Amino acid sequence: MSYSSILYLLPFLGAVLLLYNGVPRKFRWCILLLASYIFYWMGSPTTLVFLLLSTVAVYFAGIFLNKIQDGFELSKKALDREGKKSLRKIIGWQKKAVCACTLLFIFGLLAFLKYYPFLSENINQFFGWMHLAAPLPELKLILPLGISYYTLQAAGYIIDVYRGKYPASRHIGKVALFLSFFPQIVEGPIARFDETAGQLMEGKRSTYKNLTFGAQLILWGLFKKMVIADRANAFVAEVFENYARQSGAVLLMGGILFTVQIYMEFSGCMDIVTGSAQLFGVELPKNFARPFFATSVNDFWRRWHITLGAWLRDYVFYSVSLSKGFGKLSKTAKEKCSPFLGALIPSAAALFCVWFCNGIWHGAGWKYLAYGMYYYVIMLLGMLLEPLFARGAAMVHLNREGGAFHIFRILRTCVLVVGGMILFRAESVGAFGEIVGKIFTSFSPKTLFDGTLLQLGMDGWDFLAVAAGCAIVFVVSLLQEKGWSLRERIAGQNIALRWSVYFALILAVVIFGAYGTGYDQVAFIYGQF
Amino acid sequence: MEELLSILKNLKPGVDFTAQTDLIGDHILDSMSVVMLVGELNDTFDIEITPVDVVPENFKTVDTIYAMIQRLSDD
Numbered sequence: 001m002s003y004s005s006i007l008y009l010l011p012f013l014g015a016v017l018l019l020y021n022g023v024p025r026k027f028r029w030c031i032l033l034l035a036s037y038i039f040y041w042m043g044s045p046t047t048l049v050f051l052l053l054s055t056v057a058v059y060f061a062g063i064f065l066n067k068i069q070d071g072f073e074l075s076k077k078a079l080d081r082e083g084k085k086s087l088r089k090i091i092g093w094q095k096k097a098v099c100a101c102t103l104l105f106i107f108g109l110l111a112f113l114k115y116y117p118f119l120s121e122n123i124n125q126f127f128g129w130m131h132l133a134a135p136l137p138e139l140k141l142i143l144p145l146g147i148s149y150y151t152l153q154a155a156g157y158i159i160d161v162y163r164g165k166y167p168a169s170r171h172i173g174k175v176a177l178f179l180s181f182f183p184q185i186v187e188g189p190i191a192r193f194d195e196t197a198g199q200l201m202e203g204k205r206s207t208y209k210n211l212t213f214g215a216q217l218i219l220w221g222l223f224k225k226m227v228i229a230d231r232a233n234a235f236v237a238e239v240f241e242n243y244a245r246q247s248g249a250v251l252l253m254g255g256i257l258f259t260v261q262i263y264m265e266f267s268g269c270m271d272i273v274t275g276s277a278q279l280f281g282v283e284l285p286k287n288f289a290r291p292f293f294a295t296s297v298n299d300f301w302r303r304w305h306i307t308l309g310a311w312l313r314d315y316v317f318y319s320v321s322l323s324k325g326f327g328k329l330s331k332t333a334k335e336k337c338s339p340f341l342g343a344l345i346p347s348a349a350a351l352f353c354v355w356f357c358n359g360i361w362h363g364a365g366w367k368y369l370a371y372g373m374y375y376y377v378i379m380l381l382g383m384l385l386e387p388l389f390a391r392g393a394a395m396v397h398l399n400r401e402g403g404a405f406h407i408f409r410i411l412r413t414c415v416l417v418v419g420g421m422i423l424f425r426a427e428s429v430g431a432f433g434e435i436v437g438k439i440f441t442s443f444s445p446k447t448l449f450d451g452t453l454l455q456l457g458m459d460g461w462d463f464l465a466v467a468a469g470c471a472i473v474f475v476v477s478l479l480q481e482k483g484w485s486l487r488e489r490i491a492g493q494n495i496a497l498r499w500s501v502y503f504a505l506i507l508a509v510v511i512f513g514a515y516g517t518g519y520d521q522v523a524f525i526y527g528q529f
Numbered sequence: 530m531e532e533l534l535s536i537l538k539n540l541k542p543g544v545d546f547t548a549q550t551d552l553i554g555d556h557i558l559d560s561m562s563v564v565m566l567v568g569e570l571n572d573t574f575d576i577e578i579t580p581v582d583v584v585p586e587n588f589k590t591v592d593t594i595y596a597m598i599q600r601l602s603d604d
Contacts (some may be wrong), residue, residue, distance in 0.1 A: 357549050
């Protein structure tokens, strides 16, 4: 059930809201849990078992970790300093073993279901080159709905319990609802247990403010998805599927429009899911913060898919860079080589792990791995060359804080992001190479004006609708970037103006939304991960 | 405190750390600089800062960093 479908927006969401508000407060979480499992079952009935397995695994592992910790707290009272130290060491190992086994189990499920086909294909191919029989059987596996999202949430929960951030929950319903909450199961945001689980169990009544703010966000998300993203999809699909026939200029245009499409679609989906949760008084973590105002690639990733970046930072980057092994290596490098190298080694190694994980999280394929490495190389070069840039800027008296340089940095980031998006959308790394080659060697700018663009799935009106939609989103984003809270301002207007805005958005979605003859309903791209 | 300020100054020259109220929120310290800072703090103060300690609240200001160092030194 797509978040932009009538089935989800009216009968499903409407029925859940009515039921939720119709039962006593202490049972409202049961309605949300029931709705979440029905939603999951409707989308992916055969793979519900994997969600249940992960839920049960982290629930019992959490309880076990609690028991180990409680045992330590009890025993340590009778021990001296040395005794406590050695017991802490034993307890540490026990907790580590429980946490590692749980992670191995939940990530094992993800790895097997998501990466087995890719791995077996490549391993078999390798054996084929060596003239040996293929060792791995071909399996047709179904990827469970939202597994890449709920696995990260489950892993975050168990690591937090292991690290002692909070005790494990003794309420299996709470853990189950946290992992399966229907608005976020398909595309995130990837929430933390201490962020949303409490809110989900609270059973707040849907207030007028929550309902109007939630509906506003859903409408805004539908506008981005249906008016802009789905309309751009026809052009993007045509250009990338037949890239060999296109000029460099058309391919670049395809890359730019794909960047627009994926942003409008993913951030639009986040608006719909955040709005849906808000109807029930639940605030989900933010996943986007106007990424195209970013002044560097690092800044872009602080604003794009924020919850994935934050997850990788907290559980991969810090775990690797602050590990004892890298600490020692860094110290040795600092003493024997240079302080700069000592500081660089742990960051560079951890950054590699982050971008490797980021790449393969997006999909099982070489191009996704290349996508991760693309950003790794850019960030590493940025780290290495920053002192050089700073010196160069000082030599030519360049004002790095000035407005012109700020705009240059935004444009430079946009160019690098579009490059990454072309790799992300291309059918393979080879195709990406050919596309980039064409952009640089056979650009042919006349194809932008001779009507070629209008033969590729979008007519003049489509381009106009996409451009107008983008202009509206740009103005809204600019105002938000300057600190305006548009939702509060609209809510503060008189009823006539308020409803004029809502009706304008509804009409825009109804009139300019891409659906009906000639348009297939476009699946959310991030829902396929 | 003087040692801490000197480490911070070496890490980010030109920043008046005593005047800052949100080093993480204002992006003065990003994840890279936090890792470098943690390495320096571990060596200088003979403490062990683990990923559990790397939360925005502990790195918000010079005072919160100092408080974390003292807490970990006492452990």
